[in-house]
Amino acid sequence: MLDIQFIRDNAEKVKQATSDKGFDPNVVDELIEVDVKRRELIGQTEALRAKKNKLGKDDVEKGRALKHELKTLEVKLGAVNEKYHELMLRVPNPSARDVKVGGEADNEVVRQVGKIRKFDFPVRDHLDLGVLTGTIDIPSGTKVAQSGFYYVKGPGVLIEFALIQYAMRKLAQKGFIPVITPNVANEKSVIGCGFQARSDKERQIYHVEGEDLDLIATAEITLVAQHADTTFTVGELPKKYAGYSSCYRYERGSYGKDVRGILRVHEFRKVEMVVFCLPEDSDTIHEQLREIEEEIWTDLDIPYQVIKMATGDLGSAASRKYDLEAWMPSQNKYREVTSTSNTTDFQARRLGIKVRRNNENEYLHTLNGTVFAIGRALIAIYENYQNEDGSITIPTVLRDLVGNDVIPAITGK
Numbered sequence: 001m002l003d004i005q006f007i008r009d010n011a012e013k014v015k016q017a018t019s020d021k022g023f024d025p026n027v028v029d030e031l032i033e034v035d036v037k038r039r040e041l042i043g044q045t046e047a048l049r050a051k052k053n054k055l056g057k058d059d060v061e062k063g064r065a066l067k068h069e070l071k072t073l074e075v076k077l078g079a080v081n082e083k084y085h086e087l088m089l090r091v092p093n094p095s096a097r098d099v100k101v102g103g104e105a106d107n108e109v110v111r112q113v114g115k116i117r118k119f120d121f122p123v124r125d126h127l128d129l130g131v132l133t134g135t136i137d138i139p140s141g142t143k144v145a146q147s148g149f150y151y152v153k154g155p156g157v158l159i160e161f162a163l164i165q166y167a168m169r170k171l172a173q174k175g176f177i178p179v180i181t182p183n184v185a186n187e188k189s190v191i192g193c194g195f196q197a198r199s200d201k202e203r204q205i206y207h208v209e210g211e212d213l214d215l216i217a218t219a220e221i222t223l224v225a226q227h228a229d230t231t232f233t234v235g236e237l238p239k240k241y242a243g244y245s246s247c248y249r250y251e252r253g254s255y256g257k258d259v260r261g262i263l264r265v266h267e268f269r270k271v272e273m274v275v276f277c278l279p280e281d282s283d284t285i286h287e288q289l290r291e292i293e294e295e296i297w298t299d300l301d302i303p304y305q306v307i308k309m310a311t312g313d314l315g316s317a318a319s320r321k322y323d324l325e326a327w328m329p330s331q332n333k334y335r336e337v338t339s340t341s342n343t344t345d346f347q348a349r350r351l352g353i354k355v356r357r358n359n360e361n362e363y364l365h366t367l368n369g370t371v372f373a374i375g376r377a378l379i380a381i382y383e384n385y386q387n388e389d390g391s392i393t394i395p396t397v398l399r400d401l402v403g404n405d406v407i408p409a410i411t412g413k
């Protein structure tokens with residue numbers, strides 16, 4: 001959420017920033033109109049209350065008339081306030097000045113890291129490798145749940161746990177507090193993190209019918225919202241968390257796209273970083289989160305590229321965002337595996353998260369970054385470390401945690 005005074009003073013800039021992100025800029029004009037009406041009604045209501053309070057005990061009839069008039073005004077003000085808050089939530093966070101204006105085609109490749117492996121045998125995709133090793137079972141997931149759900153079995157489970165253990169250990173050494181979060185959150189928490197209320201634009205979240213609960217799409221929601229209405233001291237910042245959770249997404253609009261395998265599914269596990277910090281530190285910390293992600297994929301020895309996202313790919317909350325895309329041999333291209341975003345004070349304003357310094361409270365900044373979306377990490381490992389017989393060599397950094405060097409192919413497959 002933006003400061004309404006900032007919107008009033010910079011209406012055209014906010015409209016342009018909203019348009020650059022692919023949102024409807026007319027919402028800004030509508031918001032300003034409603035804000036004017038809201039302030040008029042607030043003034044009228046306060047004036048009427050003051051007039052009523054000055055009445056003497058003998059002015060019974062005037063008191064009744066003013067009470068009726070005041071009630072009518074309060075009903076109008078309530079309706080306008082509701083519209084005002086709805087519109088405030090629809091204005092996205094403007095992108096940072098160094099972000100390129102444009103859509104997906106304008107995303108900038110910052111650099112490519114690692115040597116792409118040349119195979120001397122036909123490359124298999126992760127699903128064929130998962131079947132050959134008995135570690136990815138999509139038919140059972142479809143039978144028990146529906147399309148978009150799957151089982152991880154055997155050594156695949158050990159690799160998944162190794163990835164989590166490796167990530168948590170590394171992040172704990174860097175000062176992050178490991179957390180296992182709830183897999184559900186209330187509407188206030190979801191909206192507070194910038195996932196639009198029950199809309200299809202970018203929400204993609206399962207709602208629990210009859211409850212004020214949603215299945216989370218990322219631990220960012222539960223990690224950030226745990227500090228709603230919290231005021232930190234300067235000495236407590238930066239506050240850094242590494243959260244593990246299951247994640248759930250409808251993936252509406254993706255029918256027919258990436259349906260083979262586990263690249264785009266409804267349920268997956270993820271390790272997520274979240275940082276609360278002073279506003280002047282957020283740009284530096286954003287680069288540090290990107291460096292951590294790069295360090296991890298360098299440790300795995302999987303080729304990747306760093307992408308700086310253009311405005312149209314930032315979403316509602318992020319002012320700047322980097323993606324890491326790992327090389328996927330079966331597709332002969334890079335695919336997204338992590339991202340990190342600076343959301344400035346956008347989430348903090350929605351959730352009332354502040355820092356006290358110089359005897360005043362101010363909104364702090366929040367940042368987030370994916371360490372592993374486990375399914376996509378498995379895809380990258382399987383495809384880059386596959387062998388001709390269908391077995392999969394385990395990355396060196398994970399071998400002690402897995403307890404083996406290779407996932408063997410099942411005889412007879």
